[in-house]
Amino acid sequence: MYQIKKIIVCLDQSEMDETLVKFAAFIAKINQSKKIYFTNVIRNLSIPKDILTEFPNLVNNMIEERANQMKEVVSRNFDPELKVSSSFIVKEGQLSKKILKLANEKSADLILVGRKINLPGSGVVSQRLARRASCSLLIVPEKSLPNIKKLLVPSDFSDYSKDALEEAIEIAEKNEGKSEIFCQNVYSVPSGYHFTGKSYEEFSQIMLENATISFKKFIRKIDTKSVKIKTLYTKDEDDDPVEDIIKKAQEIKADMIIIGAKGRTAATALFIGSLAERLIQMNDKVPLLVTRPKGKNAGIIEYILEI
Template sequence: MYQIKKLIVCLDHSEMDETLVKFASFIAKINQTKKIYFTNVIRNLQIPKDILKEFPNLVDNMIDERKGQMKEVVDAHFDKKLDINLTYVVKEGQLSKKILKLAHEKSADMILVGRKTSLPGSGVVSQRLARRASCSLLIVPENCTPKIDKLLVPSDFSDYSKDAMEEAIMIADRNGSHVDIICQNVFSVPSGYHLTGKSFEEFGAIMKVNAEVNYKKFIRKIDTKNVKIQPVYTMDNNDDPVEDIIKKAHELKVDGIIIGAKGRTAATALFIGSMAERLIQLIDHFPLLVTRPKGKNAGILDYILEI
């Protein structure tokens, strides 16, 4: 996987900003990030021409004020010892479109957004960004503390699961301290199991052995960099693997979840996978990193921005 050299942080002048700035500082320290764009999008700057004639500096003053407000939060919560180029960007228009365009223009490696649970406001449209971004997306719930002692990586042993696992290993390796990675595979018993003459429990055991074999094949293809990875296998009994993932995250008290986006080409870029979709909808206690190899969606960006 790649380093997070360029990071976009979406701020909205709410209490959420403090958490996002702390996470940005934490990410930058681990990844030796070179440039961070702290960004705020104003939904509507349509001011009547007569007003602008009377107050010609109004828009520029509003933008300067927004940049000043962002800088105050960054000065208070960003590690001043880090030698990083910090830029403050104010845009006007639809939030997701402006962030996507900025990420494309700046060739960003990651977009950092907040997930509000009790704070007022809708926050960033995380699902739309996850589907369309040409880079990875980190979604952080309010009041989270940056910490990566334990990471959960749900896996179906596919190529995009490999992306997520390699990202987790890189994070652990660069952190320079002990990090546990839990690779969770959620398997189910097929509906026609009884036709084999086996009981539900017996066929469940067969499916688990199959998952164990597939994990060994999967992990052999990855450079683990001597990072400890613990496989866990969960049998899905209610046809909802996402519920099993969230339950395991709570049970293990993980510091974050990493999952790979399914869309890897222009044709499939809008489909990040049903599991990732539901995790984005439901996760409100754990930071969620949706990984995507940089530039995979770039071919359809012009089309998306016209929608």
């Protein structure tokens, strides 16, 4: 997997900013990142021309004030000993569009955004960024603490699950083997099992054995770099694997869930997968890393949809 050298951190002048800055410092330290872009986006300003004529420095003063506020938050929460170059960028416009454009311009490796629970805000931006970003996205719930001791990787043994597990292995290796990786497969018993003459319990065992064999084939394709990976098999009883993933993450006290974006080409990048979509919507307890190979964004489709 690629190195996380350039990080975009989306700040919004709320209490969430302190959490995001601490996470940015933590990630930068582990990855020896080179550049962090602390970014704030002001919603489209509709200031009458006569007001701007009378107060020509109004917008520039607002931008300068936002930048200074970001610098203050960073100075309080970022380790000054880290040798990371920082920039403070204030943009005007729609948040997702500006962040996506900035990520492309700066060739960012990771976008860091907050997931609010009690604070004002919504998860719409996270959904848009996950679909269209040209890099990975880390969604951090408010008041989360930066840690990577336990990593949960949901897997259906697909190529994008492979991306996620390789990212987890990379993280564990950089953490000098101090991280535990749990690879979770959620399996279910098909509704037509009774036509086979098998009982529910018997067919459940068949599905579990099939998942076990599939994992063995899957893991052979991956360089685990001697990192230990614990497999977890969860039977989905209510046709909702996302709840099973979130429940397991809380049960093992995971510090991060890592999932691969389904879209790997320009034609499919808008479709990150229903599992990732629902995890972004429902998970508000555990930091969620949505991995995407750098550059695999929506390309021209993104621009067509934005017209």
